[in-house]
Amino acid sequence: MLPVLSNPGLLITSLTVVMSLISPAAGASVHSRTEDKSCGSGMYKSPPRHFGFLLPRAFSVLDVFGPLEVFQALARQTKLDLSMLSRTMDPAKTETIHAAMNRFNSSFFPQVVVTHTYADKPPIDVLVVPGGAAARSPDLGPELEYIRKAFPKLKYLITICTGAGIAAQSGVMDGYRATTNKQAWKQMTAMGPKVKWVSPARWVEDGKVWSSSGVTAGIDLALEFIRQKYENGTAIAEAISGAIEHTPILDWREDPWAAKFNVTPQN
Numbered sequence: 322m323l324p325v326l327s328n329p330g331l332l333i334t335s336l337t338v339v340m341s342l343i344s345p346a347a348g349a350s351v352h353s354r355t356e357d358k359s360c361g362s363g364m365y366k367s368p369p370r371h372f373g374f375l376l377p378r379a380f381s382v383l384d385v386f387g388p389l390e391v392f393q394a395l396a397r398q399t400k401l402d403l404s405m406l407s408r409t410m411d412p413a414k415t416e417t418i419h420a421a422m423n424r425f426n427s428s429f430f431p432q433v434v435v436t437h438t439y440a441d442k443p444p445i446d447v448l449v450v451p452g453g454a455a456a457r458s459p460d461l462g463p464e465l466e467y468i469r470k471a472f473p474k475l476k477y478l479i480t481i482c483t484g485a486g487i488a489a490q491s492g493v494m495d496g497y498r499a500t501t502n503k504q505a506w507k508q509m510t511a512m513g514p515k516v517k518w519v520s521p522a523r524w525v526e527d528g529k530v531w532s533s534s535g536v537t538a539g540i541d542l543a544l545e546f547i548r549q550k551y552e553n554g555t556a557i558a559e560a561i562s563g564a565i566e567h568t569p570i571l572d573w574r575e576d577p578w579a580a581k582f583n584v585t586p587q588n
């Protein structure tokens with residue numbers, strides 16, 4: 322059930338990384354590491370297996386495909402299932418419906434194949450909510466309703482970038498510690514006055530709610546999620562970082578963008 326992009330360039334990029342991940346070198350480095358043994362295997366008996374990605378209109382491409390790249394690599398090491406969720410089975414679009422937000426009438430917006438509608442309610446363990454222009458949309462009713470209904474049954478909610486603003490509007494993040502994109506900080510935090518917003522933070526984990534800072538921070542969150550939740554996670558995360566040639570930020574407090582965008586340290 323791989324998502325299929327209408328933009329072949331992106332698909333080829335993804336496949337290239339996948340091919341590199343199934344090379345023997347990556348596998349060898351996963352199995353040669355032993356430091357996770359000390360954690361015992363008890364907590365890994367029922368790791369999250371079914372991921373759902375919410376695809377609101379005008380989602381940010383990398384908010385979805387950054388974590389998706391990382392978790393897809395994990396799916397080569399353990400059994401995982403994926404649902405790409407939207408309102409209807411029509412391809413999910415990154416293009417906004419507002420012409421004013423496309424001044425030059427560009428046609429540069431990939432579409433993603435949807436596998437389930439919100440009404441299908443696939444039994445997901447982890448819901449990933451991306452941001453993008455979507456987060457500023459006044460028309461998020463079906464997304465907010467879906468998040469609200471799905472949340473009690475989730476093992477984890479993961480928000481990427483301004484996806485925190487979307488999830489916060491649904492109310493499910495009330496009382497949780499969370500972070501979001503620092504450039505959009507004022508606008509997003511206002512969407513969840515009862516959320517304990519945290520800065521500086523590359524990502525924040527608070528029980529079942531995990532949230533990342535801007536766009537690329539979603540990759541660091543996904544790698545940390547693997548380190549913590551899957552057997553041999555540290556070795557697997559390191560192998561994935563190497564395969565995608567990403568230098569991960571390992572300290573959740575390391576966040577150069579908080580100062581850059583004058584976000585007052587809090588929580």
Ligand SMILES: *[C@@H]1O[C@H](CO)[C@@H](O)[C@H](O)[C@H]1NC(C)=O
Binds near residue numbers: 351352353553
């Ligand atoms: C974890 O690593 C150990 C050896 O380092 C290996 O025996 C075991 O099969 C690995 N488990 C998984 C789930 O990859």
Ligand SMILES: *[C@@H]1O[C@H](CO)[C@@H](O)[C@H](O)[C@H]1NC(C)=O
Binds near residue numbers: 426427428
């Ligand atoms: C925008 O571009 C599309 C083709 O991509 C064209 O059909 C349409 O007429 C253009 N609209 C304007 C207002 O130029």
